[in-house]
Amino acid sequence: MLKKRHLLIPLACLVLFIFIKYTIEFGNDLNDQSPIECLFCNIAHGKITPPKLEFENDEYVIFKDKNPAATYHYLAIPKQHFDSLKVLNESHVGLVERMKNGMIRFLESKNVSIENAVIGFHIPPFISQKHLHLHGISPKSEMDLSNRINFFIPSFWFKSADDAIESLKHADL
Numbered sequence: 001m002l003k004k005r006h007l008l009i010p011l012a013c014l015v016l017f018i019f020i021k022y023t024i025e026f027g028n029d030l031n032d033q034s035p036i037e038c039l040f041c042n043i044a045h046g047k048i049t050p051p052k053l054e055f056e057n058d059e060y061v062i063f064k065d066k067n068p069a070a071t072y073h074y075l076a077i078p079k080q081h082f083d084s085l086k087v088l089n090e091s092h093v094g095l096v097e098r099m100k101n102g103m104i105r106f107l108e109s110k111n112v113s114i115e116n117a118v119i120g121f122h123i124p125p126f127i128s129q130k131h132l133h134l135h136g137i138s139p140k141s142e143m144d145l146s147n148r149i150n151f152f153i154p155s156f157w158f159k160s161a162d163d164a165i166e167s168l169k170h171a172d173l
């Protein structure tokens, strides 16, 4: 009993920290963001540079995160606009799998250790951009405390790509 209570306060602080971080830092960006004005749509269609696109195919692009949490921190975003994981369903399993595999191949092409990588999605409302984006970060060991919390798996604000795929298959996102 005592142990549980001791955990409750740090846990509550952590949740508050995450919540405040996102609602304050990014809350404004999330209002009334139509796909036409969407920053990531413009990046995905090469209308805005930087960032330089590191990889591109018909379906998605990969580029370096503006605020890298480690030496290697990339985002894979689909060319088609989706607000977040929440709007996806079973029909998008293939897309998410291809984005995940694409991110892995991309990191491998840079000789980045996949065992030491974090590959996953933020879950609304904890998203920095209202356009689906997959994070690929390595090595984990370089991440500071704030980033370890921000990209913590499993949590209700961040989901591994594998968990996201499983959830989509079972329609319980």
Ligand SMILES: *[C@@H]1O[C@H](CO)[C@@H](O)[C@H](O)[C@H]1NC(C)=O
Pocket (backbone or CB within 6 Å): 087, 088, 089, 090, 091
């Ligand atoms: C899945 O979402 C798409 C829109 O992205 C929609 O057209 C389709 O009907 C949905 N399918 C199911 C099974 O809900």
Ligand SMILES: *[C@@H]1O[C@H](CO)[C@@H](O)[C@H](O)[C@H]1NC(C)=O
Pocket (backbone or CB within 6 Å): 109, 110, 111
């Ligand atoms: C990755 O490693 C291979 C073999 O060690 C090397 O030939 C290649 O140049 C490396 N690639 C990068 C991007 O560092």
Ligand SMILES: [Zn+2]
Pocket (backbone or CB within 6 Å): 035, 038, 039, 040, 041, 042, 080, 081, 082, 130, 131
């Ligand atoms: Zn968009």
Ligand SMILES: [Zn+2]
Pocket (backbone or CB within 6 Å): 121, 122, 127, 128, 133, 135
């Ligand atoms: Zn994110």
